[in-house]
Amino acid sequence: MRRWMALPFLLGLALAQEVRLVEGWVRYPASLAVTAAYLTLENPGERPLRLLGAEAAWAERVELHGTFHQEKDGKMVMGMRPVDFAEVPPKGRLVLKPGGYHLMLFNLKRPLKLGEKVELVLKFQNGTQLKVLLPVEAR
Amino acid sequence: MRWLGLSLALLALLGVAYLFLPKGHSFYGTRLMQPKPVDFALQGPGDPVRLADFQDKVVLLFFGYVHCPDVCPTTLLALKRAYEKLSPKEQERVQVVFVSVDPERDPPEVADRYAKAFHPRFLGLSGSPEAIREVAQGFGVYYQKTQYRGPGEYLVDHTATTFVVQGGKLVLLFSPDKVEATDKVVADLRALL
Numbered sequence: 335m336r337r338w339m340a341l342p343f344l345l346g347l348a349l350a351q352e353v354r355l356v357e358g359w360v361r362y363p364a365s366l367a368v369t370a371a372y373l374t375l376e377n378p379g380e381r382p383l384r385l386l387g388a389e390a391a392w393a394e395r396v397e398l399h400g401t402f403h404q405e406k407d408g409k410m411v412m413g414m415r416p417v418d419f420a421e422v423p424p425k426g427r428l429v430l431k432p433g434g435y436h437l438m439l440f441n442l443k444r445p446l447k448l449g450e451k452v453e454l455v456l457k458f459q460n461g462t463q464l465k466v467l468l469p470v471e472a473r
Numbered sequence: 474m475r476w477l478g479l480s481l482a483l484l485a486l487l488g489v490a491y492l493f494l495p496k497g498h499s500f501y502g503t504r505l506m507q508p509k510p511v512d513f514a515l516q517g518p519g520d521p522v523r524l525a526d527f528q529d530k531v532v533l534l535f536f537g538y539v540h541c542p543d544v545c546p547t548t549l550l551a552l553k554r555a556y557e558k559l560s561p562k563e564q565e566r567v568q569v570v571f572v573s574v575d576p577e578r579d580p581p582e583v584a585d586r587y588a589k590a591f592h593p594r595f596l597g598l599s600g601s602p603e604a605i606r607e608v609a610q611g612f613g614v615y616y617q618k619t620q621y622r623g624p625g626e627y628l629v630d631h632t633a634t635t636f637v638v639q640g641g642k643l644v645l646l647f648s649p650d651k652v653e654a655t656d657k658v659v660a661d662l663r664a665l666l
Contacts, residue, residue: 361546364590365583370542401543404630409615412544412649413630416620432547433649439542473550 353377353422353458355466358430360439362448362472369393369446370436371454371468374429377422384419384459385428387437392452394441401433414438419459446470498664500645501657508642513608515572515598518585522598525641530568531665534636536614538575538629539587548633548652549591555658556592564594566666573599574609574616574631577624612636612643639665 358373377383388396399414420435422428430436437454446452448470456464514523524532533552537545552569559567571588573579579587581599588597599605609616616631635652637645645661652658 361542364546364549364587365539367540368542370546399543406615406630409613409632410634410648411615411617411630412633413619414543414628432543436543 352379353383353456353462353464355464356427358466358468359471359473360446360452360454360468362470363442363446366442366445367440369439369442370399370432371396371439372430372432372436373466373468374427375422375456376427377424380424382424383422383462385422386419386457386459388454388456390439390452390454392443392446393439394443395439396454397438397440398435399438400435448472498660500661500664501654502637502651502661503646503648505644505646508639508644510641511611511638511643512641513604513611515600515604515608516581517596517598518582522596524638527568527570527638528641530566531662532638533567533569534572534612534638535570535633536572536574536609536612536616536631537633538573538631539579539583540575541629544633544649546591548635548649549588549595551653551655551658552635553591553595554655555652555662556594558655558659559662563663563666567662569595571595571597572605572608573597574605574614575629576600576602576605637661637665 354376356374356376358371360371361369363369375385385398387398390396397416398420400417401412401414404411404413420428450470451467452470454466454468456466512524514521535548535552549571556564556567556569569592571584573584576599579599584597584599586597588595614632616629618627619630621627633649635647636643644665647658
């Protein structure tokens with residue numbers, strides 16, 4: 335009987351897909367109004383994983399956004415929209431980069447210093463939360 | 474034998490002629506076949522600023538907004554990289570200007586502080602919504618508020634082209650993708666200077 339007690343725990347481990355941060359950075363903000371976080375996530379699991387957004391103690395609100403190009407009246411226009419999720423494919427990567435997806439951070443509660451590391455908690459649809467430390471960079 | 478001598482002479486002549494051909498710089502940005510006269514007056518951090526104030530400079534003009542986390546900083550960081558590659562002498566003849574298409578949230582001081590966060594020599598301009606509308610139209614810049622949640626909370630879709638003005642005329646364009654190729658942008662600027 336005792337040997338089965340560990341089973342639910344082991345099963346839980348197998349189900350929890352360990353998503354991993356490959357790299358990332360927070361853009362050194364030119365004003366306290368907004369900035370963006372960019373990162374690459376790796377999903378070693380067998381099933382897709384959906385990134386929903388993040389939380390950061392140093393910003394009032396975080397939203398997952400996608401940037402788009404669009405032709406309007408013959409002119410190239412760029413913009414961004416909140417998205418519900420971005421998928422990290424099984425055995426694959428999700429890249430948040432300038433001109434693509436980014437985590438938009440609104441109303442920074444304090445100025446960020448170039449080179450400092452700031453914490454974000456990434457939230458996934460399956461309940462997984464991933465704490466990441468990203469450097470503040472002017473790029 | 475006579476023909477060979479003649480052909481060689483002709484070849485030599487062609488070679489010499491080639492040396493005297495003007496060596497044109499092949500522009501990376503989009504050259505305007507017919508440079509378009511442009512001017513405007515907007516509000517700077519102190520006094521009103523006319524585009525014509527920079528008559529003897531190459532002006533790099535970008536329209537954006539301060540609450541823009543992705544596209545605008547990407548381009549302004551690219552312009553900073555290009556600007557910093559120029560020699561101090563060349564820098565004196567180049568002016569980067571940021572024009573806010575979000576005048577409600579970006580008064581002139583805010584627009585200028587934002588521009589200067591990228592480089593202290595950059596200039597930020599703003600103005601009344603009508604003035605901004607007119608300037609944007611002159612450059613064919615589209616902008617539109619979206620995702621409106623309140624007076625301070627919205628996004629702005631906008632044209633993210635970098636416009637290059639020289640001698641009061643619009644001469645060159647860089648798309649947001651192209652502007653990131655720093656060395657090529659620098660080579661284009663040097664060809665204009």
